[in-house]
Structure formats: C-alpha cells, structure tokens
Amino acid sequence: MGAKPMGDSSNTNDANKSASQFKALRAKYDICEVMGVGSRGMVVRAVRKDNAKKQVAVKILSKSRLRSEEKLxxxxxxxxxxxxxxxxxxxxxxxxxDNQHVYIITELLEGGDIRLRLNDSMTTFPKxxxxxxxEQMISAVLxxxxxxxxxxxxxxxxFVFTSQNSCSHTRCHCTLESDHCRKCANGxxxxxxxxxxxxxxxRRPGGEQYSRHFCGTLGYTAPEVCKNAPYLPECADMWSLGVVLYALVARRLPFGHSEEARKWASCKCPAxxxxxxxxxxxxxxxxxxxxxxxxxxxxKNRPSAAQALEVIVECLDDIMIYSETTSQELEADASRESGAFSSKRHSTTSVRSCLGETPSSSLVAALTDELRQLSERENEAGRDVDSQELLSESLEIMNNRRRKRNQTSLDDFFGFLRDVIFRPSEENQV
Incomplete structure (x- = not known):
C-alpha cells in the first residue's frame, strides 16, 4: 500500500496539531505517520510533494527543548x-x-533494528x-x-535493517582492495x-587523539569510558562492536543492561x-x-576495524554459502557437462574445483575436452589457439583466481575462462 498524507484521523490529535506547525517540512513533504515520539521531538514518515514514491524518515526536533550540548x-x-x-x-x-523546529531527513529503513529482530526471533542468525x-557493520565503522x-x-x-526480507547487496566502500560484501544464497x-x-x-588532522567525554549506552560502553579515563574513541567503538557481535550469537549482552553494566564498569577487576x-x-x-x-x-589489545574486517572476510571465505539444494543443482550441472563426474565420488571435490580451488582429475579431464572443442571453434573463427596451452593457462587461473560466488556451474566457469583468456585486445575495441 502506498503512503498516505496524515489527516485528522491519523495517529493522535496532538500529533496532527503539531504536524500543522511544521511549516518548513510541509512545504516540501507530506507527513504520512508518526513513527516514534520522544521528549524533544518525534520521527515521522513522509513523502516528497514532487515525488510521491520517495518516502523518507524525518527526525523533528523542537528548538526550545534542545540544551546547548544537544545543539552542538x-x-x-x-x-x-x-x-x-x-x-x-x-x-x-x-x-x-524554521523558527520552531529542525528537521533531519534521511532514507527510510523499514526493517526494524537488530535488537527487535533478536527479540522477535526464536533462533539465532544463521552462520x-x-x-x-x-561484515556490513564493521565496514561502516571502518x-x-x-x-x-x-x-x-x-x-x-x-543498526537497522533496510527491509524485512529483501536482499540489498552492495559493494562495501572499505579501504581493502577486494570486494568484501557477499550476496546471500537465497536473497x-x-x-x-x-x-x-x-x-x-x-578528529580533525592534528586534533586531540583522546577524549574524556562520557557518552554511549551502558551495556555497550567500553570500560575506559565508564571510568572517565582518557580514551581513544576508535578503540571504544571496537569494544561496542564486540558487544554487538556477542549479542548476535548469545542473544544477550555480555555484561547486562543499565545498573548491572554500571556496576560492572566501576568494578576494579571486572569479569x-x-x-x-x-x-x-x-x-x-x-x-x-x-x-x-x-x-x-x-x-591496545583490541583489533582495529580494518583488522576485524579481514578476519570476517576470512570467516566468509571458510564457509560455503550454498544450501543443500544449491549443491545438488551444482552437481547436476557438472554431471551434464561431462560424464567424467560422479555425484557419489566427487560430491565435494568437484564443487570445490568449480569454485577455483585445487582442480580434481575429473575436472581436468572435463576441462580438457571442453577446451579442445572451444579451441576448435576459436580456430574456425580465425584465432590461432592451442588447446594444450589453453589448458595450462586455464588451470593456472583456477589455482590463482577466484570467481564470483554466485557463479556455480561448470558452464559459468567456462564462461569465466572465455572472458579472461579471450578478452578483446585494446586495439580491437572501438
């Protein structure tokens, strides 16, 4: 259902009365609903007047209720x-x-935060x-x-989900060179x-390295922050990330909430x-x-965001993000490509070979036959291609290059080889 502007029957009369005062916001947006109300303002869902499909979240803050530090x-x-x-x-x-309010307008995230997802779910997240x-959380912090x-x-x-159940795979803009985001198996x-x-x-260039300002949320705040000692904010962030990752697995915070966390933080020898x-x-x-x-x-012993991201990437590389059905389909594709494959004898080896790991003898045999036919077609097209040389180059690629994880069949792999080996030369490109 599309979002509808908030009328007299939407939410409460107080919210409607307040909405009518939001002059600067209402000049460009139609307010649809109140998503949350706090002591100093509210968050509403709105749509642009010039684009009804553009939904946004708007944090509305009352200027009269903001303290000096909150304005900063x-x-x-x-x-x-x-x-x-x-x-x-x-x-x-x-x-x-405008004279009464400040409006911070951001993209609308409709999936709810991770805490709510943990509370609603009876099981932990799949590995x-x-x-x-x-990976996504650490890349943002990095x-x-x-x-x-x-x-x-x-x-x-x-940390808020973009939606309830849709996959929103993108490339992380992190400092490492390779593509660290992964698309899930089933979307x-x-x-x-x-x-x-x-x-x-x-921290501006040349600025103070340490901070003494206590901030954050008890239960997530690093011990050095709770003790009002000078601290490196980046290191405190990494502690908080550790708490979040712990909670994703254990479904609880490692050191409790509120008073329990305060007592833990003030203890000279915390557990x-x-x-x-x-x-x-x-x-x-x-x-x-x-x-x-x-x-x-x-x-000083905590890893940096870059170091943490490297570990997570290794964890992702160590697992096969394929369901049992996907693996069976992969074997079926491999069997159709060559009779040399046996689903009983090569259920693991052939799958790993197709992913660019050490090639099995069965895959080499299938690859040899495929490349022989491929070289014949290339020769007919006017290219001088030697099948044995092509095989050597292909095996080297398989051992040293890794394909995208969503390319799972032998046909995908041969397509990959064609792209690499028969890449058009620059002089032939228009």
Whole structure:
C-alpha cells in the first residue's frame, strides 16, 4: 500500500496539531505517520510533494527543548551526514529548519533494528547471515574511522535493517582492495545500516587523539569510558562492536543492561564475558577469537576495524554459502557437462574445483575436452589457439583466481575462462 498524507484521523490529535506547525517540512513533504515520539521531538514518515514514491524518515526536533550540548551534537550530526556516503550508513537527504523546529531527513529503513529482530526471533542468525551482518557493520565503522570519525554509540538499536526480507547487496566502500560484501544464497537476508550520529567524535588532522567525554549506552560502553579515563574513541567503538557481535550469537549482552553494566564498569577487576554457551562451539574459531579480542579490557589489545574486517572476510571465505539444494543443482550441472563426474565420488571435490580451488582429475579431464572443442571453434573463427596451452593457462587461473560466488556451474566457469583468456585486445575495441 502506498503512503498516505496524515489527516485528522491519523495517529493522535496532538500529533496532527503539531504536524500543522511544521511549516518548513510541509512545504516540501507530506507527513504520512508518526513513527516514534520522544521528549524533544518525534520521527515521522513522509513523502516528497514532487515525488510521491520517495518516502523518507524525518527526525523533528523542537528548538526550545534542545540544551546547548544537544545543539552542538545536532550540528555535528548534520556535518557528518554531509561528509559521509556508504552503503551501510543510513543515507542523508537534507536538513531543514524554521523558527520552531529542525528537521533531519534521511532514507527510510523499514526493517526494524537488530535488537527487535533478536527479540522477535526464536533462533539465532544463521552462520552465513551472522558473518555478513558483521561484515556490513564493521565496514561502516571502518569507513568512519578512515575519516577520523568515531560513532561512540554503537549498539543493536543503531543498526537497522533496510527491509524485512529483501536482499540489498552492495559493494562495501572499505579501504581493502577486494570486494568484501557477499550476496546471500537465497536473497532473503536484508542489509543493515548504521544510524544516529549525535554522539560522534570527529578528529580533525592534528586534533586531540583522546577524549574524556562520557557518552554511549551502558551495556555497550567500553570500560575506559565508564571510568572517565582518557580514551581513544576508535578503540571504544571496537569494544561496542564486540558487544554487538556477542549479542548476535548469545542473544544477550555480555555484561547486562543499565545498573548491572554500571556496576560492572566501576568494578576494579571486572569479569570476562562468558563464552560457554554451545552456540560458540558451532562457530569459526577465528570469529570467536575476534569477539574475545574486541572485548579485551586493554584498548591496545583490541583489533582495529580494518583488522576485524579481514578476519570476517576470512570467516566468509571458510564457509560455503550454498544450501543443500544449491549443491545438488551444482552437481547436476557438472554431471551434464561431462560424464567424467560422479555425484557419489566427487560430491565435494568437484564443487570445490568449480569454485577455483585445487582442480580434481575429473575436472581436468572435463576441462580438457571442453577446451579442445572451444579451441576448435576459436580456430574456425580465425584465432590461432592451442588447446594444450589453453589448458595450462586455464588451470593456472583456477589455482590463482577466484570467481564470483554466485557463479556455480561448470558452464559459468567456462564462461569465466572465455572472458579472461579471450578478452578483446585494446586495439580491437572501438
């Protein structure tokens, strides 16, 4: 159903009365519904007057209710929004203001935050989704840190799904060279985006390295922050990420909420997080070790965002993001391509070979025959191609190059080889 402008019957009379006062906002947008109300404002869903399909989220803040430090935080938030753009950071549209209110307009994220998803679900996230969520969250934090920006309020509630069930796969804009985002096997995992930049620390070149300002949410806040000691904001962010990753697995925070967390933070010898739950035994030791290191009491021992992302990428590389059905389909494709394949004898080897790992003898035989036919077709087209030379080059590619994970059949692989080996030369390109 399309969004409808909010009328007298929508929400409450007070909300309607307030909406009629939002002059700067209503000049460009139609307010559809109130999504949340706080002590200093509200969040509404709206649509642009010049594009009814463009839905946005609008944070409306009353100027009269903002304290001095909150005005500074709002200014920082707007400044950061103007500076950043990342597929896993909520998109910024614009900011408006009039005599009474300030309006922060961002893209609309309709999937709910991770905390709500954990509360609604009776099971933990599948391993591949867990790793993909970790990759998306860490890549967003890495992007911020590369600009000297620390979020300082990383928590489950500040990672919001783009939708309920659609996949929103994009390439991460991180500092590492390869493509670190992965598309899920069945397209059912939504992406997450980081929101709420009201507590950011933005270090300008040559600026102070450490901060003493207490901020964040108890339960997620690093111990050095709780103790009012000078701290590196980036290291505090990594602790908070560790808490989030822990919660994704254990479905609870490692050190509790509110008062429990405050007592833990003020303790001179705080206890370590509990990793005795059976869920941890089913995960990659690399991932478990990463979470433990992120929750190290000594900030110097915590990995950076770049180091954490490398570990998550390794975790993703170590698992096969294919369902049993996909594997069976892959074997069927392989069997159709060559009689040399046996689903009983090569169920694992052939799949791994097709993915660019060490090629099996069966695959070499099938590849030899395919490349012989391929070279004959190329020779008929006027190309001088030697099948044995082509085979050697193909095997080298299989051993040293990795194809996209969504290319799973032998036909996909041969297509990949054609793209690499028979790439048109620059002089033949118009």
């Amino acid at each position: 935080a709002l200014a920082r938030e707007v400044a950061v929004f103007h500076h950043v753009s990342h597929p896993h950071i909520v998109g910024f549209e614009e900011s408006l203001e 591949e989704q867990l790793f993909m969520l970790a 992007y911020l840190h590369s600009f000297g920006i620390a979020h300082r309020d990383i928590k489950l509630e500040n 059912a995992y939504p992406a997450v985006k980081l929101i709420d930049f009201g507590m950011v620390y933005w 370590s997080a509990d990793f005795s739950d059976t869920e941890w035994d089913e995960l990659s030791p690399k991932f478990v070790s990463l979470v433990k290191r992120l929750l190290d009491l000594n900030p």
